Amino acid sequence: MSKIDIRHPHSQPMAKARKSLEEVAAKLDERFDMQSRWEGDTLHFTRSGVDGHIALEKDALHVTAQLGFMLSMMKGQIEEQIRRVLDEKFA
Structure with missing residues (x-):
């Protein structure tokens, strides 16, 4: 198994950043059949072969x-x- 670990700075207000992440999650859900859910300020995502969070x-x-x-x-x-x-949504 391999691990991805990325830190990406942003300067958006939390509400806007959360909305941007929701848009990204919706695209991932649609394109890669990902399942995502919020737990506090953490977006968990999963599908066969991938388990992670933002x-x-x-x-x-x-x-x-x-x-x-x-x-x-x-x-x-x-x-x-x-x-x-991330660069597109949070630059």
Whole structure:
């Protein structure tokens, strides 16, 4: 198994940052059949081969995920896509 661990700064108010994360989660849910749910200020997401969360902090997002065997081979590409989406939504 492989782990993703990304910290991404943001300067959005918490309510706006949460809404932006909800938009990202909706796209992931639709595109990759992800299941997501909020627990406090943490968005948990899961699907076959992936289990992770995004902690929404006052000035940063902390993305962590465990990738199963098959997705571990694509870790670099997955991290690149996560960073790209975070840059778009939270630049």
